[in-house]
Amino acid sequence: MRKYFITGLLVLVPLAITAWVLSLIISTLDQSLMFVPAAWQPRQFIGMDVPGIGAVLTLAIVFVTGLLTNNLVGKYIVRVGERLLKRVPVVSSLYGSVKQVSDTLFSSSGNAFRQAVLIPYPHADSYTIAFLTGVPGGDVTNHLVGDFVSVYVPTTPNPTSGFFLMMERSRVKELDMTVDAALKYIVSMGVVAPSHVPLGAANPAAVK
Template sequence: AVTVFIVFLLIYTGRKLRRKEKWILNIVDQVISKIPVVGGWYSTFQEMVQTFTAGGGERGYLGTAKVPCGDGYIIGFVTKRETAEDGSPRVTIFVPTSPNPTTGLVFFFPEEKVEYLDLTPEKAFTKIISLGMKS
């Protein structure tokens, strides 16, 4: 869990520095990607962050949503919109697990059951990684 948090922190910091100091990020990427096990996690997590921060599009992040689950709700990321065989709109939602958000569950919901949230991917990941302790 600590390793995943450190990797997420490095990616997040790297994305912030990318605009100013791209060469630093390239060096960090090269070093981390060569570390056994951690390098694989880093690459996977980096792809996830890029997808969720790319915004819009068929392959990109389409929004943060909550879906009903018993008396509560689950926060997830809308990754695809499609039409079901009966013609009704459906969405695919990826729900990362905590404290390791590189794994998770994929759910398919009718769009009318999904409530879109005004929550950035970073805030949603923070909420999930912190086991719900941070908002």
């Protein structure tokens, strides 16, 4: 009975968590209907609320926004809007910081999360997987002697929080592993190891 019970948990728990996460995302996106006029609400036409309509509306708005701004006119409007936002005292700092981070993370030409690396952390005798994010900049470079790189160390099982470190390049080992495989490895707390480990992965070369 214990064996069958555990087998049932292994099947149902991932399904239940997946359903819960999807339900949370859809219910959160459904709140976008608050900005839709009451006369246009689904319940006015069919007499009831339809789960997921807000999610579809949100995705449609994001898609249309990207479509409209992906041309000369749209890019000009975005630039004008950004210039106006930069003149607002508090909004300019907040918007500028968020835009820099989002541009780095989502831009196809960015360097964030492009390479999984192995680093000694939190001390010299233990190691963890991190992600190469770039090199130190600004006044920081005036206080670092040597060749340093910037890395992000995600926490387990929630990789959205973590630590930003600047380490000597020679101590950062490049892994022959995709970012997706590394994230899966981290989230699963090491249970879901990469299915294929190349020969060079056991002794990764230093980051160049």
